[in-house]
Amino acid sequence: MIDELLTKFYNGETSPAEERQLLRLLEENQSAEHQADIRLLRTLCAEMPDFQAMAAKASAPRRVNWLRRLSVAAAVAILFAAAGTFFFRPVPQPAPVAEEITIDQARETTIMALTAYNDAITRSLDKLNNL
Amino acid sequence: MIRAGRQMMIAALRVTESEADAADAVQEAMIRLWQKSADLAKAENPVAYAATAARRCALDIVRSRHAAEPIDDVRWLSDRRDPIEERDSLKLALKLIEALPSPAREVMTLRHLEGLEISEIQEKLNLSAANVRVILSRGRSALRKHFEI
Numbered sequence: 001m002i003d004e005l006l007t008k009f010y011n012g013e014t015s016p017a018e019e020r021q022l023l024r025l026l027e028e029n030q031s032a033e034h035q036a037d038i039r040l041l042r043t044l045c046a047e048m049p050d051f052q053a054m055a056a057k058a059s060a061p062r063r064v065n066w067l068r069r070l071s072v073a074a075a076v077a078i079l080f081a082a083a084g085t086f087f088f089r090p091v092p093q094p095a096p097v098a099e100e101i102t103i104d105q106a107r108e109t110t111i112m113a114l115t116a117y118n119d120a121i122t123r124s125l126d127k128l129n130n131l
Numbered sequence: 132m133i134r135a136g137r138q139m140m141i142a143a144l145r146v147t148e149s150e151a152d153a154a155d156a157v158q159e160a161m162i163r164l165w166q167k168s169a170d171l172a173k174a175e176n177p178v179a180y181a182a183t184a185a186r187r188c189a190l191d192i193v194r195s196r197h198a199a200e201p202i203d204d205v206r207w208l209s210d211r212r213d214p215i216e217e218r219d220s221l222k223l224a225l226k227l228i229e230a231l232p233s234p235a236r237e238v239m240t241l242r243h244l245e246g247l248e249i250s251e252i253q254e255k256l257n258l259s260a261a262n263v264r265v266i267l268s269r270g271r272s273a274l275r276k277h278f279e280i
Contacts, residue, residue: 009271010268010271010272010275011264011268012263012264012265012266012267012268012271013264016246035278036275036278036279037275037278039278040271040274040275040277040278042220043220043223043224043227043274043278044224044243044271044274046220046221046223046224048133048136048137048140048221048246049136049140049154049157051132051133051135051136051137051140051157052132052133054136054154054157054158054161055132055136055161055165057158057161057162058158058161058162058164058165059165
């Protein structure tokens with residue numbers, strides 16, 4: 001069987017299926033005289049990649065990287081907030097007389113500032129999400 | 132799809148240094164072609180267009196690997212390529228087949244790399260079936276010498 005197929009192969013008469021069968025038989029046999037034939041057939045019968053799978057992967061919808069979107073949105077929001085602060089900065093007023101404030105007042109003022117900041121970022125993110 | 136895929140793979144293998152890189156180039160090219168499917172539809176020869184896309188992606192991969200060195204021509208790559216290991220069978224097949232003289236090179240490429248049947252090779256190269264078989268016979272015998280220890 002091997003000799004018959006080998007003859008056909010070197011006569012240019014084998015089909016691809018016969019070539020794969022010949023390679024399988026030679027590899028099972030593993031005789032010293034056929035090592036060159038085995039290596040040649042392995043090279044010529046080398047498998048191509050699965051192009052159907054590649055095409056399916058290429059056409060699959062892309063997953064959105066939400067974390068990346070959010071970080072970009074946050075960076076843009078910070079820029080807007082910084083720009084807003086720059087352009088809408090209050091006209092310098094004479095320095096008020098320093099007055100003492102309590103810790104509670106300071107805490108309340110800080111919370112109000114942070115809340116306003118958070119609202120600005122949220123509004124910016126909403127606008128970006130609606131783009 | 133498979134026919135086009137083979138052409139893309141061959142185009143990429145001619146540029147890259149490994150089968151893995153060639154496969155990556157083909158995958159990347161397919162993604163780009165999918166995103167620009169309108170351009171592919173307009174192409175006169177979609178298979179050749181796809182193969183060119185694969186070649187470009189392969190060049191990108193090679194450039195990124197050799198970022199510090201200039202690449203003017205694919206021939207530069209062949210001068211510095213390391214001997215191909217036999218496990219990269221497709222790459223080796225391409226190298227050996229392309230070293231054959233014409234018409235063995237053309238017939239072996241169509242048969243073993245592009246996967247065409249004898250009848251398709253006959254039509255494409257305007258040869259008789261007997262002629263194609265004789266050329267295959269000579270090509271295979273010539274390649275066998277490469278593997279003799």
